[in-house]
Amino acid sequence: MHILILGAAGMVGRKLLDRLVRDGSLGGETITRLTLHDVVPPEAPPGTPVPVALSASDFSDPGEAERLVAGRPDVIFHLAAIVSGEAEADFDKGYRINLDGTRRLFDAVRAVGEGYAPRLVFTSSIAVFGAPMPEPIGDDYVSAPLTSYGAQKAIGELLLADYTRRGIFDGVGIRLPTICVRPGKPNKAASGFFSGIIREPLAGAEAVLPVSDTVRHWHASPRAAVGFLLHAATIEGARLGDRRNLTMPGVAATVAEQIEALRRAAGDAAVARIRRAPDPAIERIVAGWPRAFDTRRALELGFTAEPDFDAIVRAHIEDELGGTVAA
Structure with a gap:
């Protein structure tokens, strides 16, 4: 499998x-080749046992997407995007990468021709929803x-569904919760x-x-996000039918509940490292975001996430901090 x-x-x-390198297979098929791309040079884990092609470019540039799919990969994970704040601040760049780049990728797959229809996993976002919203937000x-950013992702979802209907590829779009706690x-x-209000205090720094x-807001850990991607890559298309975009499960938590989970994990000293500095621009953006979801369809299809925010904090401590926190 490529x-x-x-x-x-x-x-x-x-x-x-x-995870793919560690497992060595996906959906029961042995991984035989990897192609890794980003706007900055990606790296393969040391000792990767299969051939790896590394590529760095702007995939929205003419010809780049065609070059990437020329090797006819069996599974394509489309994670490339300009994030929400940057897409809002730079209108042209956001649409060029998040919309034009996605369309070029989809059309590059189409151009390969008959007999080629890979599984394509597209990372969308809960930003496709906007206020006023019910709570929780249901699948329909x-x-x-x-x-x-939300508009760009919503358009990508529509394209993915239509290209899948046409048989150009076998697409699955997953609306990721806000990934928390992000390392680095x-x-x-x-x-x-x-x-930041979890990561920095756990490391002994101010947030x-x-x-x-x-x-x-709606959260899931990086560990859960990888699980979403792997499941999306292997789930039977027949189970999805024509509705190819799903909201992923997660944890609805207030900032106050996040802080209390931090306190339970690392004590009052960690909480004291949080400095409140209201930012009207951030507050305005966040006010239009969804707060909670009913994700029964994704759950019925086998997608899973953490049961509570304490588990999200524990996952960060285990995966990034070696199981210990700063005093």
């Missing part, structure tokens, strides 16, 4: 790659985004503080909280 990962240098891409609620340095996502404690 697997292509776009966005392989990103946090989720790296974790997905590590309309997507009406209030950000450019903060990115430009407007949601970055959700991870800035730009919104109120009452903000409620």
